[in-house]
Amino acid sequence: MSFEKVLTRYQDIPGYTGTLDAYEAQGGYQALRKALKEMQPAEIIEAVKRSGLRGRGGAGFPCGVKWGFIPKDSPKPVYLVVNGDESEPGTFKDRMLIEEEPHQILEGIVLASYAIGCHQAFLYCRGEFVRGARMLRRALDEAYAKGYIGRRILGSGFDLEVVLHRGAGAYICGEETGLLESLEGKRGQPRPKPPFPAISGLYRCPTVVNNVETLSNIPHILLRGPEWYAGIGPAKSTGPRLFSVSGHVERPGNYELPMSVTLRQLIFEHAGGIRGGRRLKAVIPGGSSSPVLTEQHLDVGMDFDSLAAAGSMGGSGAVIVMDDTTCMVRVGEIVSRFYHHESCGQCTQCREGTAWLHKTLRRIEHGQGREADLDLLLDMCDNMKGKTICVLSDAAAMPIESYLEHFRDEFERHVRERACPFGEGSGD
Amino acid sequence: MPTLMINGVEIVTPGPMSILEAARGAGIEIPHYCYHPGLSVVGQCRMCQVEVEKMPKLATACNTAAAEGMVVSTNSSRVEKARRAVLEFYLLNHPLDCAVCDRGGECPLQDYTLKYGPGESRSVEPKVQRAKHKVLGPHVVFDAERCILCTRCVRFCHEVPKTGELGVFSRGERSEINLFPGKLLDNAYSGNVIDLCPVGALTSRQYRFQSRPWDLVRQIESVCPLCSNGCNVVLDVRNRQQRDELLRIRPRENPAVNRWWMCDEGRFGFGYLYAAERLRVAYGREEGGQVPVAVDELTGRVADTVRRIVQAHGEGAIGCVVSSRHTNEELFLVRRFFLDILRTPHLDYRVRPVQSEETDASEDGILRRTDKTPNSRGARDLAILPGQDGLDVKGMIAAAQAGRLKALFVFEEDLVRELPDLPVREALSRLDLLVTSSLVPNETTALAHVVLPALATAEKDGSLTNFQGRIQKIRRALAPPGACRSLAEILQDVARRLGWDLGDIEPERVWAAIGEQSGPYRGIGWKEWRAIGPQGLLPEELRAASREPRPERHES
Numbered sequence: 001m002s003f004e005k006v007l008t009r010y011q012d013i014p015g016y017t018g019t020l021d022a023y024e025a026q027g028g029y030q031a032l033r034k035a036l037k038e039m040q041p042a043e044i045i046e047a048v049k050r051s052g053l054r055g056r057g058g059a060g061f062p063c064g065v066k067w068g069f070i071p072k073d074s075p076k077p078v079y080l081v082v083n084g085d086e087s088e089p090g091t092f093k094d095r096m097l098i099e100e101e102p103h104q105i106l107e108g109i110v111l112a113s114y115a116i117g118c119h120q121a122f123l124y125c126r127g128e129f130v131r132g133a134r135m136l137r138r139a140l141d142e143a144y145a146k147g148y149i150g151r152r153i154l155g156s157g158f159d160l161e162v163v164l165h166r167g168a169g170a171y172i173c174g175e176e177t178g179l180l181e182s183l184e185g186k187r188g189q190p191r192p193k194p195p196f197p198a199i200s201g202l203y204r205c206p207t208v209v210n211n212v213e214t215l216s217n218i219p220h221i222l223l224r225g226p227e228w229y230a231g232i233g234p235a236k237s238t239g240p241r242l243f244s245v246s247g248h249v250e251r252p253g254n255y256e257l258p259m260s261v262t263l264r265q266l267i268f269e270h271a272g273g274i275r276g277g278r279r280l281k282a283v284i285p286g287g288s289s290s291p292v293l294t295e296q297h298l299d300v301g302m303d304f305d306s307l308a309a310a311g312s313m314g315g316s317g318a319v320i321v322m323d324d325t326t327c328m329v330r331v332g333e334i335v336s337r338f339y340h341h342e343s344c345g346q347c348t349q350c351r352e353g354t355a356w357l358h359k360t361l362r363r364i365e366h367g368q369g370r371e372a373d374l375d376l377l378l379d380m381c382d383n384m385k386g387k388t389i390c391v392l393s394d395a396a397a398m399p400i401e402s403y404l405e406h407f408r409d410e411f412e413r414h415v416r417e418r419a420c421p422f423g424e425g426s427g428d
Numbered sequence: 429m430p431t432l433m434i435n436g437v438e439i440v441t442p443g444p445m446s447i448l449e450a451a452r453g454a455g456i457e458i459p460h461y462c463y464h465p466g467l468s469v470v471g472q473c474r475m476c477q478v479e480v481e482k483m484p485k486l487a488t489a490c491n492t493a494a495a496e497g498m499v500v501s502t503n504s505s506r507v508e509k510a511r512r513a514v515l516e517f518y519l520l521n522h523p524l525d526c527a528v529c530d531r532g533g534e535c536p537l538q539d540y541t542l543k544y545g546p547g548e549s550r551s552v553e554p555k556v557q558r559a560k561h562k563v564l565g566p567h568v569v570f571d572a573e574r575c576i577l578c579t580r581c582v583r584f585c586h587e588v589p590k591t592g593e594l595g596v597f598s599r600g601e602r603s604e605i606n607l608f609p610g611k612l613l614d615n616a617y618s619g620n621v622i623d624l625c626p627v628g629a630l631t632s633r634q635y636r637f638q639s640r641p642w643d644l645v646r647q648i649e650s651v652c653p654l655c656s657n658g659c660n661v662v663l664d665v666r667n668r669q670q671r672d673e674l675l676r677i678r679p680r681e682n683p684a685v686n687r688w689w690m691c692d693e694g695r696f697g698f699g700y701l702y703a704a705e706r707l708r709v710a711y712g713r714e715e716g717g718q719v720p721v722a723v724d725e726l727t728g729r730v731a732d733t734v735r736r737i738v739q740a741h742g743e744g745a746i747g748c749v750v751s752s753r754h755t756n757e758e759l760f761l762v763r764r765f766f767l768d769i770l771r772t773p774h775l776d777y778r779v780r781p782v783q784s785e786e787t788d789a790s791e792d793g794i795l796r797r798t799d800k801t802p803n804s805r806g807a808r809d810l811a812i813l814p815g816q817d818g819l820d821v822k823g824m825i826a827a828a829q830a831g832r833l834k835a836l837f838v839f840e841e842d843l844v845r846e847l848p849d850l851p852v853r854e855a856l857s858r859l860d861l862l863v864t865s866s867l868v869p870n871e872t873t874a875l876a877h878v879v880l881p882a883l884a885t886a887e888k889d890g891s892l893t894n895f896q897g898r899i900q901k902i903r904r905a906l907a908p909p910g911a912c913r914s915l916a917e918i919l920q921d922v923a924r925r926l927g928w929d930l931g932d933i934e935p936e937r938v939w940a941a942i943g944e945q946s947g948p949y950r951g952i953g954w955k956e957w958r959a960i961g962p963q964g965l966l967p968e969e970l971r972a973a974s975r976e977p978r979p980e981r982h983e984s
Contacts, residue, residue: 170599172599187596187599192471192488192491340600340601341600342599342600343599343600343601344599344600345577345596345598345599345600345601345602345603346470346472347472347473347474348472348473348474348475348514348517348518348576348577349474349513349514349517351517351577351600351601351603352517352518352520352521352601353517354600354601355520355600355601356517356520356551356553359553360553363552363553370552372550376550383509383510383513383516383517386485386486387474387477387485387486387510388474389471389472
């Protein structure tokens with residue numbers, strides 16, 4: 001299928017540098033000019049609602065609806081917080097947008113701020129993105145100099161300050177309320193919801209938290225119209241999506257496609273199929289928190305609802321492909337090790353459960369598993385789901401449940417044979 | 429005033445509150461760790477999860493508002509499974525220290541595990557090892573392995589003394605509570621974290637390895653005597669080697685006085701009860717100096733001398749300074765002895781400026797107050813003050829120095845030390861009779877003809893009135909050492925030898941007389957005193973209650 005790229009249009013421009021001049025040359029900041037001159041904030045919110053844009057951070061919540069939750073007459077300041085803390089294993093699309101097309105994000109930030117009445121926005125960039133933070137800083141300086149950010153933007157009455165803040169290395173600071181706590185200078189520990197950030201967010205003020213890719217869509221929606229945008233992809237998962245494809249494929253990388261693409265098409269037509277002509281065994285379709293899919297699911301559409309119906313989720317759009325050299329128990333050990341490392345530690349089930357899950361899987365992978373461990377793992381997962389302040393606990397549990405569901409025989413072999421049947425270094 | 433159902437019981441809440449608070453108010457237990465009524469709500473431990481109709485997930489009762497029409501279950505099978513799982517998660521790394529842990533026997537982790545937890549471990553993983561018996565400050569020792577990260581201690585230090593010495597460091601399984609660099613846990617309220625800690629992670633250095641809770645023979649409700657706040661306490665007594673020993677003092681909850689807390693001085697500072705210098709026998713002055721004399725002999729000498737002085741110089745040659753460390757009952761009897769029966773007008777309790785200038789105030793904005801005696805308010809309410817033309821404390825010193833005052837009774841005040849600007853030593857040396865009582869010998873007792881060993885607050889029954897005017901009962905937890913006798917008994921003894929009678933001196937019975945006098949305690953007879961509960965009584969409350977119409981009970 002040929003698809004006219006939107007967010008990564010710049011990749012077709014040889015020698016593109018992502019500077020403000022380069023961005024403007026391909027039509028950048030036209031949406032901002034148009035919106036500030038011709039549109040009221042409420043109209044912009046309506047347009048984004050009509051576009052059907054759903055959050056690209058992992059939750060897939062309708063963006064315009066979220067903006068609409070901001071109280072119209074609050075005496076408190078309204079904040080926009082940009083989530084650039086991309087940390088979901090397998091995901092590397094926000095990094096690309098930050099490093100290669102930062103002005104698209106900034107234009108989205110100004111438009112979103114104008115729409116919700118925010119005059120101070122915070123851009124939280126993952127601490128490890130050293131180059132990315134540099135690119136954002138350069139872009140911000142350029143935008144301020146040109147008058148796209150600051151006082152009386154483009155001669156309008158709209159003021160906006162954008163603060164760039166770098167994280168300090170925690171996945172949990174990508175959770176929206178964990179991010180807010182971190183931004184406020186505290187430990188990145190998520191808050192109970194309700195209250196939701198739209199009511200009580202940054203400094204307990206009304207706040208919208210949006211992902212970097214989500215905001216990158218806004219200029220295009222406003223310039224070319226929400227109807228055009230809604231025409232891309234399925235009706236309930238509109239617009240282009242960036243899929244980060246990694247693993248045992250010939251051509252790993254970021255692919256911008258409508259969500260009508262199927263998993264089969266994504267892997268075999270776009271990413272070149274399984275490396276070395278081997279056989280596909282398993283696919284994680286939406287980041288490590290998403291339940292695994294197998295060959296039988298290859299024709300699922302990569303939209304939020306189809307993936308949910310197939311027993312998984314759209315998540316962050318990170319597609320990790322595994323061939324038949326892969327030991328699924330080892331995958332479980334690696335995935336659970338991540339959550340063990342990243343749990344913030346507030347909730348008992350997550351703090352202790354992510355550790356227990358990992359230690360058990362590690363033991364099984366190294367041939368010291370017991371019969372009882374398999375059902376124990378399932379019970380652990382059940383006890384970890386739906387009972388904590390944030391969903392990291394669920395994110396740790398659901399994948400393991402899915403590996404046991406689809407590959408239980410592999411686990412049982414590990415226990416019976418007291419060794420990993422795939423040997424050391426399987427799947428590398 | 430939402431009405432909700434919890435476990436089929438209808439509960440009408442008096443105002444906005446969480447499900448947990450509504451349940452507590454109705455006597456329904458919802459197990460919890462991180463929640464504490466005196467601290468911010470964090471909803472972290474996940475123990476208090478309950479099932480709420482129409483909510484798909486379990487809700488934490490501590491931070492879910494009780495809403496009109498809510499139907500809550502705290503014991504459905506879903507809740508039971510979730511709760512059992514939380515305990516299982518806690519026990520994964522919790523060390524099996526019960527045999528050597530001070531918390532054993534009074535431990536919410538043990539208690540909830542027995543009631544709600546798994547009976548056996550399913551884990552074969554080695555437990556995480558951490559620092560043990562780490563001294564955090566003068567009073568508290570920490571065991572990081574036992575800690576369940578409820579963060580009550582961290583929140584307490586931030587929110588009550590506002591010293592913030594403790595924090596959580598690292599994250600996830602590696603989370604650990606510790607002191608911030610360069611800090612010690614040495615705020616004036618550090619001991620409260622021992623009560624707050626649901627497990628044996630934070631324990632008392634003073635009480636370490638001293639007892640098991642079931643070995644405590646007596647847990648007496650009383651009041652701390654070290655300042656005018658009157659924090660409500662429990663005195664934990666153990667019998668060891670045929671002797672009763674006070675091992676530990678803990679605060680009792682009283683929303684009006686000390687909420688849930690007490691200061692470290694009151695909590696840990698009871699060593700004075702066992703000080704080696706503590707007077708155990710009475711002393712009388714004889715040729716060679718002060719020698720032990722039987723109390724009966726001394727009361728005889730006192731009575732004789734008093735008779736002689738009254739005959740030669742009149743009642744006005746006798747005065748009395750009585751400390752506001754005494755109970756209301758003792759103060760009343762002192763007043764009756766000196767003002768009513770002996771008929772001298774020279775009586776006073778106001779030794780310190782904070783008492784004479786009535787400047788008692790909060791010392792730290794929390795609990796401690798500047799008046800370091802517990803019953804100045806009681807002394808004022810009972811008019812332990814000079815009678816007509818009577819002398820106050822300073823006046824009595826001056827009169828003693830001038831030779832006009834011949835006898836002075838000084839009960840539990842070291843005037844030499846308290847009044848350094850006055851010629852106290854000189855004045856007291858001129859007296860024909862100086863009768864003192866004290867817990868320990870001091871520069872005032874050194875000058876006395878009679879030194880009586882006093883009872884400490886923990887060794888008597890009675891009541892004290894705190895700075896708010898609240899009458900609070902103290903109860904005897906310990907036998908006094910040696911020949912210490914109550915002031916009431918000694919005064920009655922002297923009175924009888926003089927042909928008088930103080931009447932009933934039992935603390936309860938004294939209130940029959942107090943209630944009949946005019947003043948703030950009018951109307952509080954011994955029946956009313958007996959009805960005073962563990963939270964004390966403000967006289968206004970009693971008068972208001974007697975004015976309110978009583979609810980009627982209609983038997984059908």
